[in-house]
Amino acid sequence: MLSKKTKYGIKALSFLARQENQIPVPIADIAKSENISIKFLESILLLLRYSGFLGAKKGKGGGYYLIKDPKDINMAHVYRILEGPIALLPCVSHNFYEKCDDCVDEANCSVHKLMTEVRDNTLMILENNTLADIAF
Amino acid sequence: MLSKKTKYGIKALSFLARQENQIPVPIADIAKSENISIKFLESILLLLRYSGFLGAKKGKGGGYYLIKDPKDINMAHVYRILEGPIALLPCVSHNFYEKCDDCVDEANCSVHKLMTEVRDNTLMILENNTLADIAF
DNA sequence: CATTACCCTATCGGAATAGTAGATTACTGT
DNA sequence: ACAGTAATCTACTATTCCGATAGGGTAATG
Numbered sequence: 066m067l068s069k070k071t072k073y074g075i076k077a078l079s080f081l082a083r084q085e086n087q088i089p090v091p092i093a094d095i096a097k098s099e100n101i102s103i104k105f106l107e108s109i110l111l112l113l114r115y116s117g118f119l120g121a122k123k124g125k126g127g128g129y130y131l132i133k134d135p136k137d138i139n140m141a142h143v144y145r146i147l148e149g150p151i152a153l154l155p156c157v158s159h160n161f162y163e164k165c166d167d168c169v170d171e172a173n174c175s176v177h178k179l180m181t182e183v184r185d186n187t188l189m190i191l192e193n194n195t196l197a198d199i200a201f
Numbered sequence: 202m203l204s205k206k207t208k209y210g211i212k213a214l215s216f217l218a219r220q221e222n223q224i225p226v227p228i229a230d231i232a233k234s235e236n237i238s239i240k241f242l243e244s245i246l247l248l249l250r251y252s253g254f255l256g257a258k259k260g261k262g263g264g265y266y267l268i269k270d271p272k273d274i275n276m277a278h279v280y281r282i283l284e285g286p287i288a289l290l291p292c293v294s295h296n297f298y299e300k301c302d303d304c305v306d307e308a309n310c311s312v313h314k315l316m317t318e319v320r321d322n323t324l325m326i327l328e329n330n331t332l333a334d335i336a337f
Numbered sequence: 338c339a340t341t342a343c344c345c346t347a348t349c350g351g352a353a354t355a356g357t358a359g360a361t362t363a364c365t366g367t
Numbered sequence: 368a369c370a371g372t373a374a375t376c377t378a379c380t381a382t383t384c385c386g387a388t389a390g391g392g393t394a395a396t397g
Contacts, residue, residue: 066286066289066290066291067289067290067312068352068353068354069353069354070353070354072312075311075315076303076310076311076312079311079312091373091374092374092375093374099303100302100303100304100305101303102354102355102356104354104355104356104357105353105354105355105356107375107376110375111375111376111377121374121375121376122362122363122374122375123361123362123363123364123373123374123375123376124361124362124363124364124365124372124373124374124375125363125364125365125372125373125374126363126364126365126373126374127362127363127373127374127375128374128375149202150202153202153203154202154208155202166236167212167235167236167237168236169236174212175211175212175215175335175336176203176208176211176212176215176335178335179276179326179330179335182326182330183323183327186322186323186326187319187322187323190315190319190322191315191319194315194318199311199312199314199315200311204385204386204387205386205387206386206387225341227341227342228341228342229341238387238388238389240387240388240389240390241387241388241389243342243344244344246342247342250342257341257342257343258341258342258395258396259340259341259342259343259394259395259396259397260340260341260342260395260396260397261340261341261396261397262340262396263340263341263342263395263396263397264341264342265342
């Protein structure tokens with residue numbers, strides 16, 4: 066299941082993508098509009114800033130704003146930042162690969178086989194969706 | 202991420218599907234072969250029995266055995282029993298639907314849109330795979 | 338009587354979520 | 368130039384919950 070962090074993060078990005086201009090939006094405004102705890106949202110937006118999606122401006126008239134075109138924001142990338150691996154098992158993940166302790170023969174593992182198929186499909190969907198595709 | 206419960210459950214089912222005959226296999230044998238903690242596996246097999254996948258026999262010569270043809274065991278069904286909802290969000294789930302607290306307009310929610318697409322695909326894959334497909 | 342499934346309970350650790358307090362930065366009106 | 372205010376930034380803490388595992392005892396079966 067998706068964590069609230071990821072859910073809120075995507076909602077916040079969508080909200081910012083729907084703004085007509087590039088004027089910074091205060092956390093509180095986003096939080097209110099999307100019904101998110103301000104403090105929790107704060108940490109999420111910070112992470113998204115560190116990851117290069119958002120810019121921030123302090124002080125009066127400050128807030129967060131997108132620094133990339135929504136068309137260039139790939140949801141697989143967002144997902145990996147917020148939620149982590151797309152694969153349901155570490156042994157199936159490209160970016161976060163880890164061998165299973167219990168598994169002797171990965172190539173012949175039934176779970177591995179099934180989860181690889183799931184992963185490939187999910188990845189394809191996430192990569193084919195940009196923020197612009199889902200925001201509106 | 203998939204819980205170990207689900208992973209172990211699928212591995213155990215696969216192991217039983219690979220047995221040539223219907224002779225009961227003791228928990229300890231499955232646990233040893235698949236490198237799973239006996240006690241943990243015990244609770245998983247019990248659940249799979251309650252759910253109608255396995256039969257059990259006590260005493261000497263006892264153990265667990267499949268009571269359905271692997272071809273008739275749908276992995277979506279197994280997944281729902283072991284892991285729960287296939288959807289990544291309750292508001293996207295058919296069998297475990299729940300409205301989001303924060304979401305005002307589900308139909309226009311960007312996260313909902315994206316996760317519905319992921320869910321539909323994952324479900325299709327799981328439904329198209331039987332235990333027989335992945336066990337060997 | 339040995340073997341095996343069944344059942345109940347407790348524990349341990351870590352992740353998710355949220356809250357609190359204060360520091361820092363920047364704009365604005367006088 | 369200064370004071371006040373609005374906003375982000377940082378760090379710490381608390382709590383709740385769940386996954387995973389272990390232990391010990393009971394019941395059935397050959």
